[in-house]
Amino acid sequence: xxxxxxxxxxxxxxxxxxxxxxxxxxxxxxxTQRVPQEILPLSGxxxxxxxxxxxxxxxxxxxxxxxPTFAYQTWFKVGSRNEVPGxxxxxxxxxxxxxxxxxxxxxxxFDRLLESAGAExxxxxxxxxxxxxxxxxxxxxxxxxxxxxxxxxxxxIVNDQSFKTEREVVQNERRFRNENxxxxxxxxxxxQLAFRQHPxxxxxxxxxxxxxxxxxxxxxxxxxxxxxxxxxTIVVVGDVKxxxxxxxxxxxxxSLVSQPxxxxxxxxxxxxTDPRRKQLALNIQVEKLLxxxxxxxFTNDDMPTLDVIQNLLTGGKNNRLRxxxxxxxxxxxxxxYDFEDRDPxxxxxxxxxxxxxQAGKAEKIILRQLKQLSRELVSxxxxxxxxxKSQFSFYxxxxxxxxxxxxxxxxxxxxxxxxxxxxxxxxxxxxxxRDVRRVAQRYFQPQSRTVITGVKK
Amino acid sequence: MKTQKSKASYLAMILFFCxxxxxxxxxxxxxxxxxxxxxxxxxxxxxxVTDGPxxxxxTNFMGEMLLRGTRIRSxxxxxxxxxxxxxxxxxxxxxxxxxxxxxxxxxxxxPYLKLLSEVITQPSFPEIEISKLKGEISSVIxxxxxxxxxxxxxxxxxxxxxxxxxxxxxxxxxxDLKKFNRTEILxxxxxxxxxxxxxxxxxxxxxxERMNExxxxxxxxxxxxxxxxxxxxxxxxxxxxKPATRRRLLIVDKPDRTQTQINLGQxxxxxxxxxxxxLYLGNSALGGHSFSSILMQEIRVKRGWSYGANSAFRFGLxxxxxxxxxxxxxxxxxxxxxxxxxxxxxxxxxxISAEQFEFTKRSLINSSGFIYNxxxxxxxxTLLEKSLNLPQGFMRSHADRIASLRRDEVNQAxxxxxxxxxxxxxxxxxxxxxxxxxAKAAGISExxxxxxxxxxx
Numbered sequence: 001x002x003x004x005x006x007x008x009x010x011x012x013x014x015x016x017x018x019x020x021x022x023x024x025x026x027x028x029x030x031x032t033q034r035v036p037q038e039i040l041p042l043s044g045x046x047x048x049x050x051x052x053x054x055x056x057x058x059x060x061x062x063x064x065x066x067x068p069t070f071a072y073q074t075w076f077k078v079g080s081r082n083e084v085p086g087x088x089x090x091x092x093x094x095x096x097x098x099x100x101x102x103x104x105x106x107x108x109x110f111d112r113l114l115e116s117a118g119a120e121x122x123x124x125x126x127x128x129x130x131x132x133x134x135x136x137x138x139x140x141x142x143x144x145x146x147x148x149x150x151x152x153x154x155x156x157i158v159n160d161q162s163f164k165t166e167r168e169v170v171q172n173e174r175r176f177r178n179e180n181x182x183x184x185x186x187x188x189x190x191x192q193l194a195f196r197q198h199p200x201x202x203x204x205x206x207x208x209x210x211x212x213x214x215x216x217x218x219x220x221x222x223x224x225x226x227x228x229x230x231x232x233t234i235v236v237v238g239d240v241k242x243x244x245x246x247x248x249x250x251x252x253x254x255s256l257v258s259q260p261x262x263x264x265x266x267x268x269x270x271x272x273t274d275p276r277r278k279q280l281a282l283n284i285q286v287e288k289l290l291x292x293x294x295x296x297x298f299t300n301d302d303m304p305t306l307d308v309i310q311n312l313l314t315g316g317k318n319n320r321l322r323x324x325x326x327x328x329x330x331x332x333x334x335x336x337y338d339f340e341d342r343d344p345x346x347x348x349x350x351x352x353x354x355x356x357x358q359a360g361k362a363e364k365i366i367l368r369q370l371k372q373l374s375r376e377l378v379s380x381x382x383x384x385x386x387x388x389k390s391q392f393s394f395y396x397x398x399x400x401x402x403x404x405x406x407x408x409x410x411x412x413x414x415x416x417x418x419x420x421x422x423x424x425x426x427x428x429x430x431x432x433x434r435d436v437r438r439v440a441q442r443y444f445q446p447q448s449r450t451v452i453t454g455v456k457k
Numbered sequence: 458m459k460t461q462k463s464k465a466s467y468l469a470m471i472l473f474f475c476x477x478x479x480x481x482x483x484x485x486x487x488x489x490x491x492x493x494x495x496x497x498x499x500x501x502x503x504x505x506v507t508d509g510p511x512x513x514x515x516t517n518f519m520g521e522m523l524l525r526g527t528r529i530r531s532x533x534x535x536x537x538x539x540x541x542x543x544x545x546x547x548x549x550x551x552x553x554x555x556x557x558x559x560x561x562x563x564x565x566x567x568p569y570l571k572l573l574s575e576v577i578t579q580p581s582f583p584e585i586e587i588s589k590l591k592g593e594i595s596s597v598i599x600x601x602x603x604x605x606x607x608x609x610x611x612x613x614x615x616x617x618x619x620x621x622x623x624x625x626x627x628x629x630x631x632x633d634l635k636k637f638n639r640t641e642i643l644x645x646x647x648x649x650x651x652x653x654x655x656x657x658x659x660x661x662x663x664x665x666e667r668m669n670e671x672x673x674x675x676x677x678x679x680x681x682x683x684x685x686x687x688x689x690x691x692x693x694x695x696x697x698x699k700p701a702t703r704r705r706l707l708i709v710d711k712p713d714r715t716q717t718q719i720n721l722g723q724x725x726x727x728x729x730x731x732x733x734x735x736l737y738l739g740n741s742a743l744g745g746h747s748f749s750s751i752l753m754q755e756i757r758v759k760r761g762w763s764y765g766a767n768s769a770f771r772f773g774l775x776x777x778x779x780x781x782x783x784x785x786x787x788x789x790x791x792x793x794x795x796x797x798x799x800x801x802x803x804x805x806x807x808x809i810s811a812e813q814f815e816f817t818k819r820s821l822i823n824s825s826g827f828i829y830n831x832x833x834x835x836x837x838x839t840l841l842e843k844s845l846n847l848p849q850g851f852m853r854s855h856a857d858r859i860a861s862l863r864r865d866e867v868n869q870a871x872x873x874x875x876x877x878x879x880x881x882x883x884x885x886x887x888x889x890x891x892x893x894x895x896a897k898a899a900g901i902s903e904x905x906x907x908x909x910x911x912x913x914x
Contacts, residue, residue: 044492066491067830099748108758111748116816118823122748138826168761175716176764176784182603283713285599285912317546318536329589332596354596381541388543392562395494400831457712 037246040419043398048408048418049242053250056230056258060408060418061245062237064401068139069120070238071401074149075409078226079129080204081265081342087218089206091226092126093170094219098133099124100162103155105148107162113148117141121402126204129342130413136402139239143248149234150252153227163216174205182282186290186452193276194292194346194450198269228259233412235405269344277451286332288454289359291366292346295338295443298414304427305439306338306347311386312378312436313349313369318385320373321349324365330357342414346450347443359453374440377433390428482655482676485839486668489832493563495661497570497668498836499577499675501654502844503693504553506622507645511636514629517550518590518637519645523557524548525586527579532586535572544569546576550627553693553774554844555649563662570671577650578678582639595631602912605711606784609718609885612709612909613780617722617881621698623777630914647686652679654692658839660832697775700724701879706899710888711911717790717886721797722780723876725770728847734858735870736770736779742809742817743800744768744781749816751809755800756783762793774845779874787886791894794884798877798899805875808868818859825856885911 038050042062051059080091101107114122114135122135137145178184188203195201234253236245272294282288295306313321314336325331331351339345351362378386398404411420505516524546525532539546544561557577561569601607611626618624628634657672700723726733744752744767756766766783781801785793809817829835829852838852882899884891888908896903 046491064491066489067826069826069830108749108754112816115747115749115820116823118820118826120746120824120827136827138823141823165758165761169757169764172716172761172784172786173764175786180605180714180716282603283711284603286596288600316536316540318533318540326593327589329592332593332600352596352600354592355599385537385540388562389540392494392543392545392560395492395562396560398492399494399833 042404042408042418042422043395046404049246050418051246053229053254055254055256056228057249057253057256058233058412059246059249060233060235060412061240061242062404062408063240063242064237064404065239068239069136069401070139070142070236070240071134071136071405072145072149073135073235073405073409074133074153075233075235075413076131076227077129077231077413078131079127080202080206081128081199082226082262083199083202083206085202086210087214088202088210089170089204090214090218090222091131092204092206093167093211093214094222095124095126095131095133096166096170097158097163097219097223098152098156100166101157101159102152103157104151110148110152114145117144119145128200128204128345130410132409132413134402134405136238142240142245146245146248146252150256153229153232153253154256156223156227158216158219158223160216163219167211167214170205171208171211174208174211177205178203182284182288182454185282186280186288186454189278189280190290190292190348190450190452191346193278193452194272194294195269198267198343199265200269200341200343200345225259225262229253229256230258230261233409235409235412237405237408238401265343272448272450275446275449275451277453279453279455281457282454283457284454285456286355287353287357287359287456289351289353289362289366290452290454291349291363292450293443293445294344294448295347297343297345298340299420302439302442303338303340304424305431305435306443307390307424307428308383308386308431309373309436309440310336310338310347311389312373312382315386315389320369321351321366324369325351325362329354330362330365340414359455363451363453370440370444374437374444376437378436380433383431383433383436387428387431391425394425481653482657482672483843484657484669484672485836485843486658486663486665487660487832487835488663488665489660490662493662494560495563495566495569495659495663496560496833496836497573497657497659498559498840499557499573500656500658500840500844501555501649501651502553502656503649503654504551504555505625505627506552506695507649507693508622508625508629511633512641513625513633514594514627515633515637515641515645516555516649517548517627517629518594518634519642519649520548520550520555520557521590521594522582522586522642523576523580523646523650525590526581526583527575528581529575529579530572532583535576538568538572542569546573551844552623552627552777553695554840556840560661566663566667574671574675574678577675578682580646582642582646584639587637587639587642591634591637594628594634598626598628598631605714605716605718605885608709608711608911609720609782609883612707612885613720613722613881613883614778616705616707616883617701617724617778617780618698619701622695623698623773623775632914647683650679651683652676655679656840656843658836658843660836693774695773695775698724698777700876701881704878704880704882704899704901705905705907706882706884706895706901707907707909708888708892708895709883709885709911710908711885712887714787714885714887716784716786717884717891718782718784719790719794719797719882719884720780720782721794721801721880721882722778723880725772725776725779726874727776728772728845728851732870732874734855735862735867736874737855738814738817738821738859738862739804739809739867739871740768740770740779741821742813743804745817747817747820751800751804751813752781752783752797756785756793756797760793760796762786762789766797772845787890790884790886790891791898794882794895795898798880801875801880802877804871805877806872808871809864811864814864814867818862821859822856825859828852828855
């Protein structure tokens with residue numbers, strides 16, 4: 001992944017993995033109770049040392065001595081799902097404030113300290129369900145990063161001045177990602193229309209009026225509630241020794257006190273009973289289409305099959321929607337994403353139309369393809385290709401220290417155990433043609449569909 | 458200040474460089490068995506600068522057509538075979554190189570290499586695919602008009618280079634690509650895809666010997682084909698771009714913008730320029746990969762004007778560009794531009810401070826290991842070194858070269874290089890609100906400000 005200093009916050013990621021919640025949470029709890037440290041396989045010769053500290057902090061270490069560097073990531077189980085109406089965007093805005101002043105570091109010192117030591121890719125991102133702070137360091141700088149990250153886990157000082165400046169930066173980020181981006185506008189509208197009660201309704205970056213009315217006090221309150229060792233997982237991958245990492249983490253984080261776990265979000269989105277749609281007039285030259293279908297949360301057993309469906313529809317070089325839309329001269333590109341969120345989310349299909357072609361035509365073709373998927377069994381050759389694409393993506397997603405850490409952090413944050421990601425791949429391999437048909441029938445229903453079309457203003 | 462040194466030498470990795478006897482083709486392959494994936498890049502040391510007058514986009518078009526049919530396989534069959542293998546293969550066009558970028562599960566390496574050879578040596582350029590590709594690329598160009606960042610980059614390159622091939626868009630202009638025909642695409646293929654220009658660079662779970670053998674065979678096949686054609690074997694030649702004679706400003710007029718995209722810059726330098734490392738350090742202090750850079754501190758941290766503010770060089774066989782990029786709210790754009798110009802003028806006049814010099818130097822040295830810490834980065838380094846005729850190991854030499862720099866020589870290089878009075882400035886924004894204040898901010902008479910509609914070719 002190319003480093004870009006401009007992307008302080010990657011607001012959300014798409015993905016394709018999941019597993020049964022019952023099995024996962026049960027595995028994770030049992031493991032934690034039995035042994036505070038486990039050694040588990042990741043991929044190839046890589047092993048994960050999974051350590052649980054008394055204050056609730058979890059540490060994952062993968063040793064890879066192929067270069068004198070390591071990735072260090074801190075994942076918190078907090079995202080825009082933890083916000084309330086009127087305070088949208090707070091999780092992401094606070095992510096920005098984590099780079100500001102803390103008890104022993106003046107404003108800007110955190111960045112200067114790390115950069116001076118040779119940090120690479122110092123960054124952070126907020127999603128609907130989690131927030132992560134990431135960087136890579138030279139192998140000689142292990143204690144420096146552990147000390148600096150442990151300080152900002154609980155010692156950040158939010159003052160009015162830095163809050164106001166950073167809020168302006170976030171407003172600019174919002175202009176960049178949403179207001180002045182046709183895709184950003186359409187994405188925001190899709191979730192807004194598809195969800196009416198659940199926090200997934202609002203954009204991770206928040207609404208402008210909410211950001212305008214927020215205060216430093218709101219940010220401090222948010223920090224005290226959600227940033228604590230028992231809400232975090234640290235992932236270290238690279239040229240380190242597990243015992244050294246464990247001892248240094250214990251030294252610097254060991255005295256941090258766990259906090260009460262905030263009450264879980266219990267807002268159930270009412271069942272969608274009718275298709276929803278909206279047309280937007282935008283500064284674009286070619287029409288755009290975005291379709292979202294309600295799908296279950298990432299722990300549902302149907303998620304591996306939805307991953308296979310995603311590959312059948314738009315994965316790899318040859319797929320059903322490319323054949324139907326691009327090869328026929330209707331669209332220039334088509335894609336799909338099965339969002340892996342904690343709560344029920346969306347399976348999204350997007351298309352950029354060719355000049356003079358209408359989004360409505362593409363929509364009809366897509367619906368026809370989905371109907372076919374829910375009526376006819378996919379051939380074994382096509383099914384195998386879809387699985388191969390998934391397997392290939394899985395391995396590609398584990399290439400670097402950063403990517404391994406990202407994989408581990410994601411599933412620890414979402415599922416409570418990284419095995420979720422590994423088991424997902426195994427389950428993808430076991431998906432049958434009948435599974436594909438059954439899952440397509442279940443989720444690609446007209447009443448669970450939301451459509452956004454973008455047309456030229 | 459310790460220099461990071463790669464430990465690759467004591468890993469089971471082998472780096473091969475070889476020119477096969479009787480051939481000019483080069484290969485560099487690094488064995489990395491940690492994951493069952495092989496990454497292969499087949500490059501030719503030529504690129505979009507060869508497009509020719511009113512043929513913009515021809516190189517990219519030809520390259521995309523390589524994946525759209527061979528004498529043996531149709532486009533669909535190529536795609537099905539790639540998906541069956543669990544593999545990727547894409548074409549990338551740069552100004553001075555073209556690259557077939559591929560990855561495959563190591564178990565499928567042999568069929569993949571067979572397909573890759575076929576794509577390179579036996580493309581069929583079917584008429585039907587030419588027609589389809591014209592529609593797709595035209596629509597992608599139209600779609601890009603919705604993305605202000607891409608629009609800004611495209612406009613800046615064109616404006617800076619004033620008719621030089623470096624300013625041509627890689628995808629081309631719609632009016633040019635509409636006229637492409639099979640004969641000229643085939644002719645362009647014969648000119649560009651040739652053994653003397655061949656460079657294979659890769660990494661992964663394969664033996665270097667096998668990759669070496671395959672490259673020799675590929676080079677042999679290409680040489681055999683070329684022996685039947687009467688082509689000169691001269692290497693790529695590009696004339697240097699001409700610098701501007703005064704400061705200029707172009708507004709790319711787009712309605713309803715709440716945010717602008719500002720690019721400003723000048724003709725750059727060669728990586729082999731004696732001042733390269735001095736300017737590399739000077740630019741890093743100004744706006745390189747750092748939250749502590751002058752631009753990030755002054756534009757983002759202190760004033761909250763833009764989510765990002767950075768500066769960068771782009772390199773080629775001739776001096777390409779040096780540019781500063783920021784994207785402030787429309788309301789802040791005149792102030793942000795005026796202040797950025799002041800920063801650039803100050804950089805030229807006074808250079809960087811002792812503190813900025815020491816911090817940047819230390820940071821660059823300590824992070825230099827990240828230039829080559831993964832196989833994929835080392836592959837990219839080799840591609841760059843080979844395609845820009847840099848000495849072998851140039852990218853690894855950064856830390857040592859930077860360690861020897863003095864502040865006075867960095868500042869002298871900045872004084873000689875930066876030309877505040879000859880900058881090209883482009884702003885994507887709404888002209889009716891911005892023309893007059895931008896003229897004032899840039900110190901240019903309003904009647905010299907150029908305005909062009911965002912959807913103009």
